[in-house]
Amino acid sequence: MNRWNVTGLIIVGFITVIAIFGPLLAPFDLEHHVTPGFVTDGAGEQQYVAPPLPPDRTYWFGTDVFGYDILTLMMHGAKYTLAAAFIVALFRVVVGAGLGMIWGYYRKGKQRARTEGNLLSGIPMFVVVLFMMYGLSINSTLSPLTLTVLLGVVLVLLGLPAIISSTANKTRQIQEQQYVLASVALGAGDMRTLRYHILPQMKESLLILFLHELILTLTVFGQLGIFHIFVGGTLMQRDPVLFTSLTHEWAGMVGNAKGAIGPRDWIFLYPMLGYVTLIFGFFCVSKGMEQSFRNRYHKVSQL
Known part of the structure; x- marks a missing residue:
């Protein structure tokens, strides 16, 4: 396991723990918020306090404009970001790769396969x-779940054509190998060929594709967020x-x-830092996997 893998797995593992146990570890209840009013400081003097509050010993990440603790919101919201991206990427790869292998195996028109699935590529x-x-x-x-x-269904459907097309082309390349x-020629049926010859040759490529789709999905979430389309x-x-x-x-x-x-950049900074760190974690895992697979199959010339 190389440094990229270790770094990525630590980051992704840490955020996964937050996503699972975040509501239990959050410093406040989700409904807790600061209301404008006068408070007495340590010197006995009254001060008027109104959100948003900057980071301090009580609110480590500060509060938003409504007075809600940002750290608490992030620990409650991590599961939606991670779960939604994971499920979308998983369905894209599983459904797209399955259809792509079948399409590539039975479809003989290679030139047509290169152009199919790219109708929306310019948008x-x-x-x-x-x-x-x-x-x-x-x-x-x-409801937020609905x-x-x-949103997940729309993202899956829009991502399927490209995956089907690339998987179909890869299937044809494997199908032309001599051992296949x-x-x-010895009588292996279609399902046996797909299951025991083509799928094993694609497992590593599909794992890398899954990680890339995770990163792509998270990136789309961020782009939609700019226009106030949020998950849930x-x-x-x-x-x-x-x-x-x-x-x-x-x-x-x-x-x-x-x-x-x-002047209130902490409201943006901490969620952005968490979001970018999550994407970076999956990028590290992806890069580490690619290096591991490349080194495993690297052939050294014999003297």
């Missing part, structure tokens, strides 16, 4: 998702106009706080 994915989800997500009557599932042709739904408050993530997932907290850069 950024988040733009398509934005138009599809904007009317549903903001002040929706649907909105998360709908020999097995078919968005609550919009008028006069003044404020957007809040209903699930407090990290990309939503970043998008919600983008206007706080400046």
Whole structure:
């Protein structure tokens, strides 16, 4: 196991622990918030306090404009960010790779396979998702779980064509190997060939693809967050106009706080730091896996 793998697994493992046990370890209840009013300091003097409060010994990450503890919100919202990205990436790879292997195995037109699945390649994915989800997500009557599932379904469907196309091409390359042709010539059926010859050759590629899809999904969450489309739904408050993530997932907290850069930058900084760290963790695992697989199959010339 190389340094990239170790670094990535430590980061991802730590955030996974937060996602699972965060609500139990959070310093405050989710409903706890600071209200404007006078408080007495250590010298016996009264001071007027109103959110947002900067980081201090009580609120390590400070509070947002509503007075909610940012650390508590992040520890409650981590599970939505991690679980949603994991499930979307998993369904994309499992469904896309399955269909791609079948399509590539039975489809003989190679040139056509290179162009299929690229109808939306010129349009950024988040733009398509934005138009599809904007009317549903903001002040929706649907539950956060339902909105998360709908967003996941849209992201899975939009990501399938590219995975099907690339997997189909990879399947054809393996199908042309001599040992596969020999097995078919000896009477191996289609399902046996797919299961025992093609799938084992693609396991490592699919693992790397899964990690890449995780990173891509998290990136799309961040792009959507800029336009106030948050995982689990968005609550919009008028006069003044404020957007809040209903699930407090990290990309939503970043998008919600983008206007706080400046004198209240802690509202944006800590969610952004957590969000970028999560993406970096998966990037490290992906890079480490690629290096491990490359070293395993690297052949040294014999003298």
